[in-house]
Amino acid sequence: MNLMQIHNLTVQFGGLRAVNDLSLDVRRGELLCLLGPNGAGKSTTLDLICGKTRATSGQIVFEGQDITWLKEYKRARCGIGRKFQVPSVFRELTVLENIELARSRNPGILDSLRVFRTPIRGRVREVLQIVGLIDMVDTRAGNLSHGQTQWLEIAMLLAQDSKLILMDEPTAGMTIQETLQTAAIFNSLKGDHTIIVVEHDMQFVRQVAERVIVMNQGSLLAEGTIAGIEADPRVKAVYLGH
Amino acid sequence: MNRNNRADYLGHIVFILAILLGVPALLGFDGFELNTFARYLSLAIVASALALSWGTAGILNLGQAATFGIGAYVMAMHLKLVASAGNPDGLPDFMGWNNVTSLPWFWLPFQSLTVTLILGLALPALLAWAMGIFMFRARITGVFVAIITLAFLVALQLWFIEEQRFTGGQNGLTGLAPLDLFGWSVDTYSLGFYYLVAGCLIAALVIGSLIVRSKVGLVLRAIREDSQRVRYFGYDVARYETFVFSTSAAIAGWAGMLYALVLEFASPTYIGVAFSLAIVIWVAVGGRESLVGAAVGAILVNLAEGRLSDMFVESWLLILGVMFILFVLFLPRGLYGLLRQGFGRIARLREGQGPKDARAQESAQ
Numbered sequence: 251m252n253l254m255q256i257h258n259l260t261v262q263f264g265g266l267r268a269v270n271d272l273s274l275d276v277r278r279g280e281l282l283c284l285l286g287p288n289g290a291g292k293s294t295t296l297d298l299i300c301g302k303t304r305a306t307s308g309q310i311v312f313e314g315q316d317i318t319w320l321k322e323y324k325r326a327r328c329g330i331g332r333k334f335q336v337p338s339v340f341r342e343l344t345v346l347e348n349i350e351l352a353r354s355r356n357p358g359i360l361d362s363l364r365v366f367r368t369p370i371r372g373r374v375r376e377v378l379q380i381v382g383l384i385d386m387v388d389t390r391a392g393n394l395s396h397g398q399t400q401w402l403e404i405a406m407l408l409a410q411d412s413k414l415i416l417m418d419e420p421t422a423g424m425t426i427q428e429t430l431q432t433a434a435i436f437n438s439l440k441g442d443h444t445i446i447v448v449e450h451d452m453q454f455v456r457q458v459a460e461r462v463i464v465m466n467q468g469s470l471l472a473e474g475t476i477a478g479i480e481a482d483p484r485v486k487a488v489y490l491g492h
Numbered sequence: 493m494n495r496n497n498r499a500d501y502l503g504h505i506v507f508i509l510a511i512l513l514g515v516p517a518l519l520g521f522d523g524f525e526l527n528t529f530a531r532y533l534s535l536a537i538v539a540s541a542l543a544l545s546w547g548t549a550g551i552l553n554l555g556q557a558a559t560f561g562i563g564a565y566v567m568a569m570h571l572k573l574v575a576s577a578g579n580p581d582g583l584p585d586f587m588g589w590n591n592v593t594s595l596p597w598f599w600l601p602f603q604s605l606t607v608t609l610i611l612g613l614a615l616p617a618l619l620a621w622a623m624g625i626f627m628f629r630a631r632i633t634g635v636f637v638a639i640i641t642l643a644f645l646v647a648l649q650l651w652f653i654e655e656q657r658f659t660g661g662q663n664g665l666t667g668l669a670p671l672d673l674f675g676w677s678v679d680t681y682s683l684g685f686y687y688l689v690a691g692c693l694i695a696a697l698v699i700g701s702l703i704v705r706s707k708v709g710l711v712l713r714a715i716r717e718d719s720q721r722v723r724y725f726g727y728d729v730a731r732y733e734t735f736v737f738s739t740s741a742a743i744a745g746w747a748g749m750l751y752a753l754v755l756e757f758a759s760p761t762y763i764g765v766a767f768s769l770a771i772v773i774w775v776a777v778g779g780r781e782s783l784v785g786a787a788v789g790a791i792l793v794n795l796a797e798g799r800l801s802d803m804f805v806e807s808w809l810l811i812l813g814v815m816f817i818l819f820v821l822f823l824p825r826g827l828y829g830l831l832r833q834g835f836g837r838i839a840r841l842r843e844g845q846g847p848k849d850a851r852a853q854e855s856a857q
Binding site: 300301302321322323324326327331332334338340341342343347350351352354357358359361362363364365366410 | 707
């Protein structure tokens, strides 16, 4: 069953078509990898889905609802979460405050006025344990190491509990071991959550991907399993050969 | 509750005890001195209102005096009507001088004290809400908010001066009746009035602190840091910003009502640029991250202004100016930032961390 359908999506920046007539089905519970050379439109596709960029034409349907023109906070309320390329935790807030912010099931003001503390139990405790930050809840996020910052952001995504998670290079700047741990987390997320990942690290892609989409110049070039993609001569020509 | 919060709570208690017990005792329960200090306390309310929007959400409202002034005029209009009750048609004297023959419709609601008290909060809040929708939906932030609110302030002041028939123009509203607060005839030189203002300040601080310490405060601090990121968690950023902007305006209106009571007149200078910028300075001195800090800043600067202008008749403004420059240069987080740093250092020394480590953590903050 499809969680999201993208129909003939196009976005034009001046003379450049960053995404050109892209159509794509995203299945519920799958982990989809977006590959492609620089400028292929991978990050722009994520931007279009989460609302950072508005489409020039085309349609995005999420769970049967046309979200093409929805504002970004409304898309988030529909269940779309986004992790950016640059770690974007809130550096002035503590680890626990970052998690509380991400727990946004009731994002209205009247609901927020009644919340005064974040009990460290249940899902919050679980999430903090998964990423190994359980002993650092009162640390300002700005004082974390680069790796810990990445972990915090993943913890925030877990706490947000989105149906669809969009990740832009989640393993950038991670050590090999951290990358492996991240892969393990992703594999545990599959099924309950649908994930779209933009990633350059082919080793990571081999670990997690079920279905791979290769983009080139804003359009879909190839689609298939990782083995099929790596054997595809067109993909080799534009991307993997480099 | 972590250590820093504990220091905060301690500070709040000390502050409340000081204004409830310390100040009246120090002033020897002298009516004139109490009245002067009640003026400082009403200014402390508007300062903490600005800290609520500026310190928490990063919305620098340079037009805070506009909502303050509206509150002051609302209260003065009521007291003017009470004072004019003996005139034909209950018409205020200045209207007669300006050839107004009957009471304008928008003056009528202010005959009732209850309506006046409600409007003193609601009018500033509604106005800020309308401005907030316009600004924050359009995602206007930072310095542009400051410019728009400042421009609004100037326009509002000009309008109040221009419409002399209805507002008293440059003279403002004078010759007011004393307030009859549900049977209590308020003497503004009494201890009772001092406690009314002090109680209002504490209530305003409690309301503000509840907002800041709730998740709303958390979302607002996150908005200050990266509003775009907050949207991807599903929060309607514009609505949060409008909420804190309006709440701040309502509290400023509340302060304005008290100010008109203390000074027994309302003047267009309350809606002036100089006054509005003064509020910003008080908050900067006290520390914009803390509501109580901002209140202390307002009290201290006004105290200093009073004392310095007595001692140095010629040069007091210059001395005050130099003090502000020193504050901005060396204490950008105000007195509150200084205290917080001090507390943090003591706590770390107690935990036995090396001073080197402590310094590293401090520079990171």
